[in-house]
Amino acid sequence: MKTLIKNGTVVNATGVAAADVLIDGETIVAVTAPGSHLLGFNLEQNVDRVIDAHGKYVIPGGIDAHTHMEMPFGGTQASDTFETGTRAAAWGGTTSIVDFVVQYAGENVLDQYAKWHEKAAGNCAIDYGFHQILSDVQDSSLTAMDELVREGVSSFKLFMAYKGVFLSDDGQIVKAMQRSAENGSMMMMHAENGSVIDLLVQQSIARGDTAPYFHGITRPWQAEAEATHRAIMLADLTGAPLYIVHVSAKQAVEHIAAARDRGKNVFGETCPQYLYLSLEEQLGAPGFEGAKWVCSTPLRARAEGHQDHMWQSLRTNDLQMVSTDHCPFCMKGQKELGIGDFSKIPNGIGSVEHRMDLLYQGVVDGQISLSRWVEVCSTTPARMFGMYGKKGVIQPGADADVVIYDPNGHTSISVDTHHMNMDYSAWEGFEIDGHVDTVLSRGRVIIDDNQYHGSKGDGEFIKRGLSQYLI
Numbered sequence: 001m002k003t004l005i006k007n008g009t010v011v012n013a014t015g016v017a018a019a020d021v022l023i024d025g026e027t028i029v030a031v032t033a034p035g036s037h038l039l040g041f042n043l044e045q046n047v048d049r050v051i052d053a054h055g056k057y058v059i060p061g062g063i064d065a066h067t068h069m070e071m072p073f074g075g076t077q078a079s080d081t082f083e084t085g086t087r088a089a090a091w092g093g094t095t096s097i098v099d100f101v102v103q104y105a106g107e108n109v110l111d112q113y114a115k116w117h118e119k120a121a122g123n124c125a126i127d128y129g130f131h132q133i134l135s136d137v138q139d140s141s142l143t144a145m146d147e148l149v150r151e152g153v154s155s156f157k158l159f160m161a162y163k164g165v166f167l168s169d170d171g172q173i174v175k176a177m178q179r180s181a182e183n184g185s186m187m188m189m190h191a192e193n194g195s196v197i198d199l200l201v202q203q204s205i206a207r208g209d210t211a212p213y214f215h216g217i218t219r220p221w222q223a224e225a226e227a228t229h230r231a232i233m234l235a236d237l238t239g240a241p242l243y244i245v246h247v248s249a250k251q252a253v254e255h256i257a258a259a260r261d262r263g264k265n266v267f268g269e270t271c272p273q274y275l276y277l278s279l280e281e282q283l284g285a286p287g288f289e290g291a292k293w294v295c296s297t298p299l300r301a302r303a304e305g306h307q308d309h310m311w312q313s314l315r316t317n318d319l320q321m322v323s324t325d326h327c328p329f330c331m332k333g334q335k336e337l338g339i340g341d342f343s344k345i346p347n348g349i350g351s352v353e354h355r356m357d358l359l360y361q362g363v364v365d366g367q368i369s370l371s372r373w374v375e376v377c378s379t380t381p382a383r384m385f386g387m388y389g390k391k392g393v394i395q396p397g398a399d400a401d402v403v404i405y406d407p408n409g410h411t412s413i414s415v416d417t418h419h420m421n422m423d424y425s426a427w428e429g430f431e432i433d434g435h436v437d438t439v440l441s442r443g444r445v446i447i448d449d450n451q452y453h454g455s456k457g458d459g460e461f462i463k464r465g466l467s468q469y470l471i
């Protein structure tokens with residue numbers, strides 16, 4: 001099957017150019033000057049399918065490197081399965097995810113890894129890779145890290161918060177980082193000071209401050225900035241590369257930027273919720289409404305300027321990419337577990353479907369350039385996590401993961417029209433000046449004309465290499 005995408009504007013992280021894209025089977029084989037000719041050969045007459053992308057952007061499919069499909073948490077589990085979550089991602093122009101294998105304290109890493117393969121295999125609409133969460137760092141976890149790197153799982157996530165669930169102490173963190181420095185893998189960190197947060201939560205509940213708003217108050221920016229700095233120092237001590245997940249506080253960014261200025265392999269992602277949403281407007285909504293936006297790290301105060309700082313950090317490359325931390329829970333039966341006690345609200349927001357649109361709106365609003373949009377949503381995730389060349393770029397030899405994006409289209413976000421398995425939208429009422437028209441996953445058209453043409457199991461496991469982003 002040969003496909004020609006003609007008359008479009010190809011946007012890569014390196015630049016923007018009018019070009020035609022020729023796909024053979026699952027692979028991009030040529031990016032040519034417009035006019036559908038290659039060495040005098042008329043391409044259009046020799047392909048099975050022609051897609052006219054006139055007036056539209058042709059971009060590498062989005063890569064969401066931080067999702068939690070069907071993740072068990074707080075006695076329930078994230079409401080999107082690998083099937084529903086990856087299909088929703090496809091609707092929004094994301095053609096690869098990297099999800100997290102969960103290992104809780106006491107569990108065996110490789111057993112959990114095998115379980116996650118069972119959950120995902122045959123169910124995904126798009127390609128998927130895994131990071132491995134390490135909750136306690138047993139000796140067997142260290143040998144598992146080496147084995148997983150060989151399996152194509154080249155990144156490991158640790159937590160400095162959630163005592164008794166995920167938390168690793170500083171000694172355990174150093175032990176894992178030492179191994180990462182040896183085997184070349186990436187250390188990912190949930191950087192919040194857990195014991196300080198646990199104390200503030202207890203005090204807040206005891207005072208009767210139990211509404212969702214206090215989720216934000218009890219996870220102050222100091223807890224994020226302190227843990228970010230500590231993680232950077234521990235990485236510095238061991239030589240491990242470090243990637244801070246879901247950065248929301250501007251003071252945390254300042255630590256990341258300072259480490260980068262010293263030439264360190266320290267990186268950070270932020271998420272759409274930290275660019276657009278706030279403590280005052282969303283978490284502070286009346287009654288129990290704020291539960292919709294309970295996630296960790298929390299939404300920050302707009303009055304303190306965090307949101308503006310996140311956009312600025314994307315422009316200056318103090319932060320390198322945007323993932324969603326997609327971890328959806330319904331209000332009914334899930335978020336409701338925390339009525340009367342915010343600490344029992346499952347933590348998470350669902351955004352996997354909307355990341356490309358929400359960041360494109362940043363282009364329209366003048367926050368980032370067109371190429372930077374592609375870079376933070378696709379190219380850098382591919383380079384950061386060892387997929388670049390196959391993913392993250394429109395060039396010959398790359399997988400034909402291609403999105404045709406219409407800058408003259410429009411998208412209204414609502415629970416009534418989204419495809420995620422959620423009974424509300426954290427983005428209700430957001431209007432986007434653009435639209436995902438057509439999505440190809442390894443050469444197959446899976447979204448076109450507002451219809452889904454794929455089927456579950458189309459997505460394959462991505463065996464990742466080591467990060468291609470290190471200094």
Ligand SMILES: [Zn+2]
Nearest residue numbers: 066068325327
């Ligand atoms: Zn997460």
